[in-house]
Each structure stands twice: as structure tokens, then as C-alpha cells.
Amino acid sequence: MIVAALPWISPGLLSPGLLLAAAVTAAAASLWLLLPRGAENRLARWLGLALGAVALAGLVATGRRLGGLGEDAVFLVVSLVAVISGAATVVSRSPVYAAIWFALALAGVAGVLLVLGAQFLGVATIVVYAGAILVMFLFVLMLAQPSGMAPYDRVSNEPLLSAVAGAVLLGLLSLFVGRLSAETPACCRVPSRGAALTTTSGQAAAPLPAADAAATTADPLAENHVARLGGELFGRHLLAVEAAGVLLLVALIGSIAIVSRHGDPSGELTAAGRSR
Amino acid sequence: MNLLPSPETIAALVKIGLLVGGLMTAAAYLVLVERWMAAWVQDRKGPNRVGIPLTKVRLFGLGQPLADGLKIILKEDFTPRHVDKVLYTAAPLVILAASLAIFAAIPFGSVLPPLGIPGLPDPVPFLVAPGLDVGVLWVFALSSIAVYGVLLGGWASNNKYGFLGGLRSSAQLVAYEIPLGLGLLGVVLAAGSLKLDAIMNAQADSGVWYAFAQPLGFVVFLVASFAEAARLPFDLPEAEQELVGGYHTEYSGIKLLLFLVAEFLHMVTAAFLIVIMFLGGWHLWGVTGSAQDITWVQCLIRFGVLSAKILGVILFFMLVRWSWPRFRFDQLMNLAWKVMLPLGLANLVTVAAVEEFRPQLTAALGATGAQVAAVAIPWAVFFLGWIAAGMLTPSGTDNTPIRTSGPLDIEHELVEV
Numbered sequence: 001m002i003v004a005a006l007p008w009i010s011p012g013l014l015s016p017g018l019l020l021a022a023a024v025t026a027a028a029a030s031l032w033l034l035l036p037r038g039a040e041n042r043l044a045r046w047l048g049l050a051l052g053a054v055a056l057a058g059l060v061a062t063g064r065r066l067g068g069l070g071e072d073a074v075f076l077v078v079s080l081v082a083v084i085s086g087a088a089t090v091v092s093r094s095p096v097y098a099a100i101w102f103a104l105a106l107a108g109v110a111g112v113l114l115v116l117g118a119q120f121l122g123v124a125t126i127v128v129y130a131g132a133i134l135v136m137f138l139f140v141l142m143l144a145q146p147s148g149m150a151p152y153d154r155v156s157n158e159p160l161l162s163a164v165a166g167a168v169l170l171g172l173l174s175l176f177v178g179r180l181s182a183e184t185p186a187c188c189r190v191p192s193r194g195a196a197l198t199t200t201s202g203q204a205a206a207p208l209p210a211a212d213a214a215a216t217t218a219d220p221l222a223e224n225h226v227a228r229l230g231g232e233l234f235g236r237h238l239l240a241v242e243a244a245g246v247l248l249l250v251a252l253i254g255s256i257a258i259v260s261r262h263g264d265p266s267g268e269l270t271a272a273g274r275s276r
Numbered sequence: 277m278n279l280l281p282s283p284e285t286i287a288a289l290v291k292i293g294l295l296v297g298g299l300m301t302a303a304a305y306l307v308l309v310e311r312w313m314a315a316w317v318q319d320r321k322g323p324n325r326v327g328i329p330l331t332k333v334r335l336f337g338l339g340q341p342l343a344d345g346l347k348i349i350l351k352e353d354f355t356p357r358h359v360d361k362v363l364y365t366a367a368p369l370v371i372l373a374a375s376l377a378i379f380a381a382i383p384f385g386s387v388l389p390p391l392g393i394p395g396l397p398d399p400v401p402f403l404v405a406p407g408l409d410v411g412v413l414w415v416f417a418l419s420s421i422a423v424y425g426v427l428l429g430g431w432a433s434n435n436k437y438g439f440l441g442g443l444r445s446s447a448q449l450v451a452y453e454i455p456l457g458l459g460l461l462g463v464v465l466a467a468g469s470l471k472l473d474a475i476m477n478a479q480a481d482s483g484v485w486y487a488f489a490q491p492l493g494f495v496v497f498l499v500a501s502f503a504e505a506a507r508l509p510f511d512l513p514e515a516e517q518e519l520v521g522g523y524h525t526e527y528s529g530i531k532l533l534l535f536l537v538a539e540f541l542h543m544v545t546a547a548f549l550i551v552i553m554f555l556g557g558w559h560l561w562g563v564t565g566s567a568q569d570i571t572w573v574q575c576l577i578r579f580g581v582l583s584a585k586i587l588g589v590i591l592f593f594m595l596v597r598w599s600w601p602r603f604r605f606d607q608l609m610n611l612a613w614k615v616m617l618p619l620g621l622a623n624l625v626t627v628a629a630v631e632e633f634r635p636q637l638t639a640a641l642g643a644t645g646a647q648v649a650a651v652a653i654p655w656a657v658f659f660l661g662w663i664a665a666g667m668l669t670p671s672g673t674d675n676t677p678i679r680t681s682g683p684l685d686i687e688h689e690l691v692e693v
Binding site: 096097100103119120123124126127130131132135136138139142143224225226 | 363408409410413414416417418420421423424427428431439442443446447450453470
């Protein structure tokens with residue numbers, strides 16, 4: 001595998017920080033080249049794609065150096081899907097395609113969460129984002145463009161600034177997460193693959209050592225995952241849950257208020273129905 | 277590195293093979309059953325000619341699925357020039373993949389008797405991913421992914437009938453997901469688990485199927501799953517008389533086949549869910565028992581009971597298809613938002629109240645009395661809800677045009693700006 005062989009090509013020559021900086025720069029340049037500007041430039045696109053591949057390889061290599069990336073092929077695949085479709089979301093020329101790429105990015109993120117053992121979060125990402133919000137997006141996009149795309153759909157504002165800002169954010173996050181994963185104390189370390197899917201490993205069912213038992217009871221990713229999560233949410237975080245619920249209710253009432261103001265004030269719709 | 281797959285992986289692969297093979301065969305033969313059912317309802321004979329190829333043996337037409345399949349696969353896979361080629365190709369794949377992946381979390385039997393294979397935890401459940409703790413949510417998530425296939429198929433076809441079908445369908449599927457979820461929630465609340473096998477076991481242990489304990493939830497879920505499977509009377513996405521064929525108007529050959537198979541799988545999924553969540557799954561009083569340690573005979577009986585129930589629900593789906601006219605779109609939406617949503621909420625509140633006060637009920641009435649009350653209260657709510665829905669909700673059958681100053685005005689404002 002090319003990706004696996006990469007970090008061993010030049011051992012010792014590049015420090016992780018330098019490698020990360022190079023990868024992030026390549027990613028920024030690639031995004032800048034790929035972001036839509038109205039006029040088509042074939043050369044810029046190919047160059048952007050090549051740079052993007054370089055950036056991805058660099059990021060994977062950095063991940064291995066920082067020790068955050070395991071041998072897990074499934075994890076590598078889903079995370080690459082997430083990253084590539086995330087980039088494709090911002091650079092695609094058609095809003096519908098952008099929405100589809102975004103859906104794929106969400107699927108990748110959900111896959112990462114499933115691999116890590118956070119089943120509820122993974123599935124909820126699909127239900128809430130891909131299943132509900134994005135379908136609404138697509139619905140509106142398809143309805144709103146009977147006569148082709150508007151100019152603001154095809155051109156990105158400030159491609160340079162957004163590419164640089166994104167790259168800086170990516171670099172900082174990678175450094176931070178890398179440092180965290182290097183320093184995680186033993187008590188808080190969770191097995192990178194939970195008993196999520198039996199197809200991944202037979203070792204998931206192996207009995208835990210007694211020393212880890214305390215960590216397991218505190219770990220919401222262990223057995224009876226959803227029950228533990230629920231207990232945590234409605235125990236320690238009850239106030240936050242209630243606040244979010246009230247917020248959603250307010251938004252719901254607000255949307256109904258807006259809709260009914262746009263409708264006929266005499267309420268003919270309901271009157272027609274009620275008259276029977 | 278150990279290259280040999282673990283016994284669990286092999287078990288999962290075997291289960292996947294059995295499930296996919298079984299589902300595909302079932303889908304093919306269910307088409308035949310559906311045509312027989314149509315013929316029976318319409319008092320004609322239906323397909324009864326095709327038997328064993330190259331002989332004159334007819335076998336009641338059991339060779340028909342093979343002939344149908346060969347015909348549709350060998351047809352020209354025509355792609356019109358005006359379509360968006362990538363999404364046009366991706367749409368049927370998305371919808372079929374999503375509807376097959378749903379079955380990772382759906383049990384298709386009880387458990388096998390202990391096999392004693394090292395490395396394989398006993399007993400082996402009839403479930404591809406037994407470690408998945410969020411089975412119900414998984415089903416819900418992937419059925420919401422199936423909307424993409426319909427929506428993209430309609431849009432990529434670049435055809436007004438296909439597009440209208442896709443839009444109608446996505447609106448319908450999104451709207452009915454809410455009553456579907458409310459119906460699910462009542463069961464999840466009562467069983468205390470998101471695992472479908474645990475829900476079946478809970479019904480087998482108590483002996484009270486949730487269709488009896490939560491009649492309102494059952495009706496809401498049944499209607500919503502008809503709508504989610506886009507079966508008559510909810511088949512607006514592909515209303516033949518209005519939209520030619522809806523979102524798959526432009527499709528032909530193998531791509532059309534993928535769409536049709538996915539549609540049938542949606543119906544099969546709905547039947548599985550109805551049986552597992554409301555009709556007791558593999559449980560039948562006095563026949564299957566409720567213990568987890570079972571013999572091979574009991575294992576087969578349970579499998580048979582589950583399959584028979586599922587077939588029964590599918591036959592019900594088909595009978596309804598040939599008995600009811602299609603809804604109009606505003607009636608469909610009225611039903612979802614003004615009838616099914618409040619009824620689903622009423623069911624949820626009732627179930628929550630009963631579950632919350634079950635200890636007090638038991639203390640006041642004794643175990644048997646509490647059980648009777650826990651069934652009687654939801655039935656009272658069911659009839660009250662039924663009467664209220666009949667009296668209060670708009671039936672929406674008058675045909676005067678509805679005038680609202682809606683989206684069109686907003687568009688004008690935008691243009692002027």
C-alpha cells in the first residue's frame with residue numbers, strides 16, 4: 001500500500017511539524033486552485049487535483065507520525081471518504097452536486113464514529129443531517145432553479161482567504177489533536193474499535209482485564225451504549241438537554257408563526273377544511 | 277498479521293449471503309404473488325403459463341419470475357442524452373444499497389442452538405450485526421437515505437414527470453418519517469431497548485404483543501409504513517395515470533430493475549418491522565416458548581412463525597393495494613400532519629404514562645390487574661383518538677382551489693430586488 005509506505009521513504013528527514021506544515025500548505029494551494037471562479041481553467045484543475053493528492057498523502061503520513069492513526073483499513077477508508085468529499089463539497093460547480101458531496105462527507109463522518117464505537121452519534125448524524133436537513137436542502141435547490149444556476153451559485157467569494165483560513169484551522173486542529181492523543185492518560189484511553197460491528201474483529205468479545213473494569217463502567221462507549229448515553233445525558237447534562245429542547249420548541253413555534261403570516265390572514269385553508 | 281478471518285466474520289458473511297440471496301429470491305417471487313393477488317381480486321387467472329424452461333411443464337406459473345428477470349436484464353440499458361449521467365447512474369445504486377444495508381440490523385429469526393465453535397459466542401443470533409446497540413435508529417437512518425435515490429433519480433432524469441415524482445416522493449417520505457418515528461418510540465419506550473431482537477424477546481417474555489398493548493401506535497406505524505414503502509394508497513411518487521411512472525420514468529433495463537427491487541425491499545422491510553415490533557416477531561403463544569436456550573426444532577419453528585407472519589403482512593399490503601384508491605396530495609399531507617402526528621403523540625404520552633406508573637398500578641391492582649390496566653388504558657385512548665380524529669380533523673375532500681399568497685409572491689419580491 002502506497003500510503004502505508006510513505007512515512008518510511010524519508011525517515012528522520014522530516015519532523016512531524018514540518019510534514020504537517022507542508023501538507024497543509026499543499027491543501028490550501030489545492031483548494032485555492034480548485035475553488036470555482038466562473039471561468040474554466042483545465043490546467044489549474046489538474047494541478048489542484050495533484051496538489052490535493054499530495055496534501056492527502058502528507059496528512060496521512062503526519063497522522064502516522066503523530067501516532068494518531070492506527071492500522072485500521074476501515075478507519076482509513078471512511079476518513080478519506082469524509083475528507084475528500086468535504087473538499088469536493090466546496091469546490092464543486094453545481095449546488096446539487098455540492099449537496100450530494102456533503103451527504104457523502106457526512107456518511108464518512110458517521111463511518112468514522114461507528115468505527116470508533118460511538119454508535120449513537122454515528123447513526124444520529126445520518127438521521128439528522130443526511131436524512132433530514134440535506135434532503136430539505138436538495139428539495140429547495142431543485143425547486144429554486146427552474147431556469148439554471150444563478151452566478152452566485154457558480155463562483156466562490158474570496159477563494160484565497162477561505163482556502164488559507166481553512167488550511168490554518170486544519171493545521172492547528174491536527175497539531176492539537178496529535179498532542180492530545182500522544183498525551184492521553186491510560187485511564188481515559190478507549191479501545192479504538194469497540195464492539196461496533198462483529199465483522200471487524202473477533203477480539204471484541206474478549207473479556208476485559210479486571211484493572212480496566214473501572215474505566216469501562218465510566219466509559220459510555222462500552223456495553224449497553226445507548227442506555228449509558230441516556231443516563232449521562234439525563235443525569236449530568238439534564239439542564240443542557242432541557243435548554244436545547246426549549247430552544248427547538250421556540251424555533252418550531254417561530255417557523256409556524258412565519259408561515260401563517262405569509263398565508264391568507266382569513267385562514268381560508270383551515271376554514272375550507274373545517275366547513276365540512 | 278492474522279490473514280484468516282475470525283469465526284465471527286465468517287458467521288456474518290454467511291448471514292449476509294443467506295439474507296441477500298433470500299431477499300432477492302423473495303422479491304422476485306413476491307412480484308409473482310402480487311400478480312396472482314391482482315388477478316384474484318380482479319377475477320381473472322393471472323400468470324400461470326411459464327414453468328420449467330424448454331419443457332411443457334407449467335408448475336402454476338412458478339417460472340414467471342425467472343422469465344421476467346431475464347427479460348428485463350437483457351433489455352437495452354438506454355440512457356437518454358439529456359440526463360445528468362453520474363447521478364442518473366448513481367440513483368438506483370444508492371436506493372438499492374440503502375435498502376439492503378437496512379437488513380444488517382433486522383433479525384430474521386431467533387437464535388441458533390449452541391454450536392460450540394471456538395471463537396464464536398453462543399447462541400448465534402439470526403442477525404448480521406448483533407453488536408449494534410442502535411438497531412432501530414440504524415433502520416430509520418438508512419430508510420431516510422433511500423430518499424436520495426428517489427430524489428436524485430427524479431432530478432437527474434431531467435424530465436418533468438420524473439422531477440415531479442421525485443419531489444412528491446421526497447415530501448411524502450420526509451413527512452411520514454415523523455409518524456413512523458413516533459410509532460417506533462412507543463415500542464422502544466415499552467421494551468427499553470433499541471435492539472430489534474431485544475424488542476422481540478420483550479414481547480415473547482410478557483406474551484403481550486405491542487399491537488395489543490399499543491393499538492394507536494400500531495395503526496400510526498402501519499399507515500406510516502405504507503407511506504414510506506410508497507404502496508397504494510400512498511403511491512403518489514409514481515402515480516402512473518398522472519406522472520407516467522414518476523421518478524423512474526426515464527429508466528429502463530437493469531437500472532429500472534434495481535429501482536423496482538428496492539421498492540419491493542421497502543415493502544419487505546416494512547413487513548419485517550411491523551411483525552418484529554408489533555406482532556411479536558417469532559413468538560406465538562404455546563408454540564415457540566420464550567426461553568433463549570432452544571433446540572433445533574424450536575429454532576426452525578420460530579423461523580417459520582416469523583416468516584409466516586411476514587408473508588401475512590405482505591399479503592395484507594398487496595390486498596390493500598388492489599382495494600383502495602390513491603390519495604390526493606393535499607389529503608396525504610393532511611393525514612400526515614393533522615391526523616397521524618397528533619395520534620402518534622397521544623400514543624407516546626399514553627405509553628410513557630403507563631410505563632411510568634406501572635409500579636403504582638401493580639401495588640394497587642396486583643400483577644394481573646396491572647397488566648389488564650396497561651392494555652385497557654391504551655385501548656381507551658385508541659378509541660377516543662379515533663373518534664377525535666374523525667370529528668376534528670379536516671377531511672379535505674372539497675375541491676375549491678386553495679388561495680394563499682405563498683411562494684410566488686416571495687419570488688416576485690426577489691426579482692424586483
